[in-house]
Amino acid sequence: xxxxxxxxxxxxxxxxxxxxxxxxxxxxxxxxxxxxxxxxxxxxxxxxxxxxxxxxxxxxxxxxxxxxxxxxxxxxxxxxxxxxxxxxxxxxxxxxxxxxxxxxxxxxxxxxxxxxxx
Numbered sequence: 001x002x003x004x005x006x007x008x009x010x011x012x013x014x015x016x017x018x019x020x021x022x023x024x025x026x027x028x029x030x031x032x033x034x035x036x037x038x039x040x041x042x043x044x045x046x047x048x049x050x051x052x053x054x055x056x057x058x059x060x061x062x063x064x065x066x067x068x069x070x071x072x073x074x075x076x077x078x079x080x081x082x083x084x085x086x087x088x089x090x091x092x093x094x095x096x097x098x099x100x101x102x103x104x105x106x107x108x109x110x111x112x113x114x115x116x117x118x
Contacts, residue, residue, distance in 0.1 A: 001110045003101045010109075011041045011099075018094050021058075027096050029055055032087055035095035039079060048073030048100035054086045055094045062086055073100060 001009075004026075012028055015037060019029040030038055042049055050073050051065040064086070069078035079097075086093060 001106055003099070003106065006101050006106055006109060007099060010045065011038055011047070019096070029094050029096045031094055032092060035083065035097075038095075038097070039076075039083060042079075042099065043076040045105060046074055046102070047105070048102075049079045050098040050100060052079060052082050052086070053096045054090070055096065056090065061090065061093055 007028075015030055015034040017024060017028045018031060019027050021027075039049075049066065051063060053063050054061040064078075064082035066073045066075070066078050069081065071078035083095070086095070
């Protein structure tokens with residue numbers, strides 16, 4: 001299982017991608033409530049979040065990165081704070097993010113899905 005497939009099956013499942021542009025397969029954009037769900041799921045799996053982009057009317061509104069907060073990408077403190085700051089300043093934005101699923105997690109899920117198919 002690759003990172004994209006893992007994210008589709010475990011993080012983005014049952015959520016609506018608001019991106020209707022040519023990059024909609026690679027950049028998932030979510031409503032504020034769906035992105036809150038994404039962040040909860042990301043934290044559950046220990047996935048790294050490198051950056052968050054806030055969107056307004058299809059245009060980039062603000063961007064935050066884990067480096068800005070001097071935190072590791074896997075530390076939920078930074079992305080929770082960034083998200084809270086964005087939605088406090090401007091409610092109703094949509095959000096996208098860049099992620100890193102560890103090889104260890106991908107291998108674990110490859111093994112467990114192989115066992116389920118046997």
